[in-house]
Structures are given as C-alpha cells and as structure tokens.
Amino acid sequence: MPEGAVEQAVDFATPDGALLAGRLTLPPHGREPALAIVLHGATGVPRDYYRRFAAWLSVAKDAAVLTYDYRDFGASAAGPVSRSDATMAVWGVVDQATALDHVCQRYPQAEIWVVGHSLGGMCLPFHASAGRVARLIAVASGPAYWTKHPWRYMPAVIAFWFLLGPLATLMCGYLPGRLLGLGADLPKGVFWQWRRWCVSRGFYRADWGRTMPHPVPDRMTGSVTLVGIADDDMMPPERVRRLAEFYPAATIRHRVITPAEAGAKAIGHLRLFAERNAQAWPLLLEGGV
Template identity: 30%
Template sequence: MSTFENVTITCTDGYSLSGRFYQSKQSTEQLPILICPATGITQGFYHNFSEWLSEQGFNVMVFDFRGIGQSLHGPLRESNASIQDWGQLDIPAAIDLLLNKTQQEKVTLLGHSAGGQLLGIVPNYDKVAQVISISGSTGHVKGLKGRTKRMAPVMFNLIFPVSSLIKGYGATNFLGMGENLPKNVAKQWAQFCSKPGYVINAIGKTIFDDYHSEIQCPITVYWSSDDEIATEANVKDLLRLYPNAQTDMIELSPQEHGHKAIGHMLMFKKSHQNLWSKITQTIQ
C-alpha cells in the first residue's frame, strides 16, 4: 500500500509539476512541511525521510522541480527550465497546493541545498513560517573544499558549456551529481556560484523582484563539517542575504553522531536516521 498520494502542482505559467503528498499518521496541529529538493535530485530521494515525518505527525509534500524527474515534459534538450523558474514559479505553486490540501495558512519550508536557497525570490514568501535549510549555502566556488573545489571550475567552465552545446543539456549524471540538467539550469548554477551571493547575482538582470530584505521568518541551516559545498563560509554567505530574518547555523560532525561521513547528501539517507530528530527539533 502506498504511503503517499501522487499530486499535480500547476504553476501560474501553466507548467505542471509532479509531487507526492504524505498525510500525517496522526491528527496534527503542526504546520505542513514542504520539502524542496537539491539541484538535479528527484522527489523519490526524500521518500524515507518524508515517510518518517508523516509518522511524527507532519503533513508533508515533496516535488520535482521543472525539468527534473517526473516534472520533465519531453526531451531534456528542449527544456527551458531555469533555477529562477524554480524560485519564482515552482516553489510558490507548491506552497499554495500544500496549504490548500491542509487548510493551513503557512508552511515550514524544508529545503535541501538549492531548495533552501531561493526564498528571497519566492513571491509568496509570507506563507512560509520557517525555513529549515539542509546543506544550504551559496556554493560560491572560492568557499568550496576538497575534490569539489577542484572539480567545480571544470564542471562550470568546460563540462556544462560543451555538453549544452553538443547534447543540449548540462551533463551531471556521469559525475554522480544527480539528474542531467536543463541547459539554463546548468548555466545559472555556474553563474550563481561564480560570485558570492548565489541568486542575488541575477537581481536586476534576469530577476527583478527581490524579497530578501523583507523576509523575517526564522531560517536555520544544518550543515556538516565534511560538506565540501555548504562550507562554513558559504553558509554564512547565504544567511547574510536575509538581514531582517532570525538566522542560525547548526554544524553536524559525522564522528559525534556515529557516521564516517554526512557530506552534502547523506542527511536524508535511512542510514543517517539518527539525525532526523535533530533536524526537526528546531521546527516551531
């Protein structure tokens, strides 16, 4: 028996997204949780975590961003999806559907990586009561560490331009970095990470509505000491964009929690379930 309901999210531009709704296993007054995925990561990746949240009394929804997974319609090379579409169109529509299904006024936005980095361009940001950002940062190339720091320039400056030209999309799958990306997503990812501030680099260029300074809801970032992308410097770079929000950053050490690694992706794995209650303890 399925533990979730398949849902269709219709954006204001008519684009439809695929999502899953996990109904709480108990009567609840908790705000519903919207899980916004990382770049190139599909909704199924968050299944075990979403199921667990529903068992804790939360209504949960997760979805695929346009151009990714089941929200890709047609050949990838023909997708015009962009990261700014994810923030300006996809997240707002997902918020509204979740509120409609639960008859609540606000959601808790639990974003993984890019999914927790875009609230500043979400027009209905006022419907978000709190942000829990997992491995959320600006991903600025100068703040990266280890293998990722060495690989990022090659990916951004060589692999993405060449694969977009030849194949019509940003090749990431062969690097073990999730789904291949729509060409505009790959292009913006490279642009946003080339300077501090991530999406702020598009303000006044392709994005003309900036809500960063208007956001006052609490924002908490959970990051791991062995994360090569969401490093301390890059997490701080993200939180500085919200000058009027109450922000906090909580570092997790793999060794302190009995793990060899946590990194950028492992917090949602069933093997790391002992971290889940820590993540949810700050939900208000």
C-alpha cells in the first residue's frame, strides 16, 4: 500500500435488497476529499484485484476511491453461485448505479469520477447520477462482437461462446470459470446475457426495453477517456473506440496503452491494474487525443 493510504469497509444495499461489499480508500491527511472516485470492475474480477491501484489513485489524486464486488460475487457473495439470479444487466445497471449513488451521497460537494474496467465502463448512460460525473475513464471497455477479434483469438472465442461455455453452464448451473481457466465462477444469468450481447451485432442494444431499461445517453456531459490496450485480443482498441457511440454528449478522448509503456512484455485485457504494470497507471489520468 502507498504510505498513508487508509481503508474503510463500507457495505451498501441496492434498491432490490442486495448487499454489496465495498472498500473505501482514503488519502492520508484526514481531510474531506474534494474528489471522489468509484471503480466499477470487469466481469469476474474481484475488488481485491484493484486494491493497489485504488490506493495509488487515492494518494495520487488526493481522492476517496470506492471499490466493491457485484452481487453474488467475491466479497458480496451471499450463497452458492448456482442459486444466483444475477445477470450482466443487474450488475451493470443496478449494482453500478448503487455504487455511484453511494459515492455521490457520501461526498455531495466533491467532484465525481468513474473508472470503469470492461463492463465497468459501459453502463453509465443507465445511471440516474451520471450527470454528477465529471470524468469517466473507461479501460478495455466497448461493444464486443464475436467476429471482431484477431484471428489468433478466434478458437478461444468459438469455444467460449458456442462450445465449452454453454455446455459447462448447462451442466453445472453456473459458469465454472475456475475449471475453464477464467479465474472465477459466474452466475448462469451473467454468462447467458454476456453471451447474447457478444453474439449480437448491436451488443447490449438487444436487451434495451426488455431486461434493461433504455439508456439516457445525454446524461453524461463530462469528459470520457476511452483507453484501449494495444495487445488486448478480448477487447481490441478498435472496439474500445466504438464505445464513443454511447456517450454522444460527452467530450471524448482516446488513448491506447502499449506493453512497452507499462514496462511489460504483455498486458492483455485484464492485467493493466496489476501492480507489476503500475508504471502505466499515470497514463490513465492523461487526457488522450
């Protein structure tokens, strides 16, 4: 942990009664911060993975930083994953909105930022408090489509969406992510909706007005930095650029981070927030072009 960073456990409930386990990281001086940041994680990535980054960000920006786990996952798990009825929409619309509301209510005078990793950067237009957000930094986030990956990655895509993923989820009653080498087990509803989005050309537009409300795109009028990772086969930088379509009223900037800038041989979709790539963290705060 950076010297002086302070952590507090904070639990908060969603409107439908799910209890989310959060961690608030504060700078060392003890004053009320003028900047508050909520970090929405990627699918299947627990809050603890972002712990070092949150501490660095808190000290670097003199900010309060909230990290948390989505319902029925990580520290927010309330029972066996096989019993969960969570979906990607619930995580992205309800749980993310609740986390943002919590930060806005806790720090009513502060400037509000959002850092979103993958799923974490896509759903701000669905959140009622989006108008409070001065800046969104969306990392490796965008409308995926299964044919828009590099050819070298296509065998994994086909296996996950059309073979092993569906079969394993049907057999187990949840996605056995640990068994499949994905790091975490996920509720079946998360997998099936995630799959529907990624095999639909309109991505999550397929569920607008059905299992998701319609977004209000012009809620976000602040700054949006779309950060792609040069060697990310799961979310190529070209797909990250497409996320701008969902933020028409915002000021959009683009940034692509290379492994060389992180002092690494590879980063990929998930590893930018690992401590070994901390050399690249200040690049996330740059404006881009």
